[in-house]
Amino acid sequence: MQLTTIAPADYVRDVLPHSSSLWAQGRTFEQYADDFAAVAASGYGRRRFRTTGLRIEGALVASCKRYERELRCGVSTLRATGIGAVFTPAELRGRGYATALLGAMLDAERAAGTDVVYLFSDIHPVFYERLGFIAVPSRTFSLRADTLPVRRLEVESTSDDWSGVRRCFESLDARRPFALKRTPLVWEWLRIAAQSRAHEGQRIELSVRRGRGVIAYVFGRRVPRVDAFVVDEFAYTSDEGFDAVLPLLRSAAGDLRKVTGWLPPGLARAVLPRGAVRRRTSAIAMVALLSPGAHTAWSNTAPGILAGDADIYWATDHI
DSSP states (O other), rough: EEEEEHHHHHHHHHHHHHHHHHHHHTOOOHHHHHHHHHHHHHHHHHHHEEEEOOOOOEEEEEEEEEEEEEEEEETEEEEEEEEEEEEOOOGGSSSSSHHHHHHHHHHHHHHHOOEEHHHHHESSSHHHTTTOOEEEEEEEEEEEESOOOOOOOOOOETTTHHHHHHHHHHHHHHSSSSEEOHHHHHHHHHHHHHHHHGGGGGEEEEEEEEEEEEEEEEEEEEEEEGGGEEEEEEEESSHHHHHHHHHEEEEEEEEHHHEEEEEHHHHTTTOOOOOOEEEESSSSSEEEEEEEEHHHHHHHHHHHHHHHSSOOOOOGOOO
């Protein structure tokens, strides 16, 4: 067995035709391949992203995507690797190739000095728990849009001011004890990922400004098929921004009945009224601790994370 890097063009040719039925999510194959190519060709893609495969006698038997991030856990900053799109061709399943791929990757990451590996499981998490992953809270919320307050706001599109959005996000995010850090390269990747989700509904990006700064914003999608505005993320910078988020969500929902999405992290969770919350059955967040530093940082923060009423990741962190 050999763990190898798959060139983007080879991944499009050898993997995407088989995995598109699982993850294209309404896109044509051409759109699915173009979205992958956009990430691979971006600054983030060239420096922090790669596709990896397991080969036996030259034949590709399993593959996945690898994302480099940094994770702030308490006062520590940890090297993190995200794993996504773990895939084995249908005719090769049941032979342990995905397990071998992930085991080899964890060994390689540990040897390279990675502290934490994370992923979002769309299958039963026991498969990953056997490899040493820990499940963390992964929930969704749902609110009736007509229960949210209506306020007259001067609402703007954020499309042309991602630097303002970034400053707003960082103002809130810096106060969280546990978060994936967002460098300029990560923000570039997130914007590409947001564009690739356009097929899932009408993309909505709204903000409220005071002077030259964004004090609150909301990202998400209007999805008439489920009669809902699906929240990707939101943030605020002040008490006034805090008070603006719910009216922004109401405005973003328009005439749709629900506002729903992943349950947000702590300080953002405090904005939402106590609506219906339930566990997710897919995109279950999991982490594997590889270094002594990661184990120490996790032991200091895990009790609050596991017992808290908020999740640790935004939907925009999904890989």
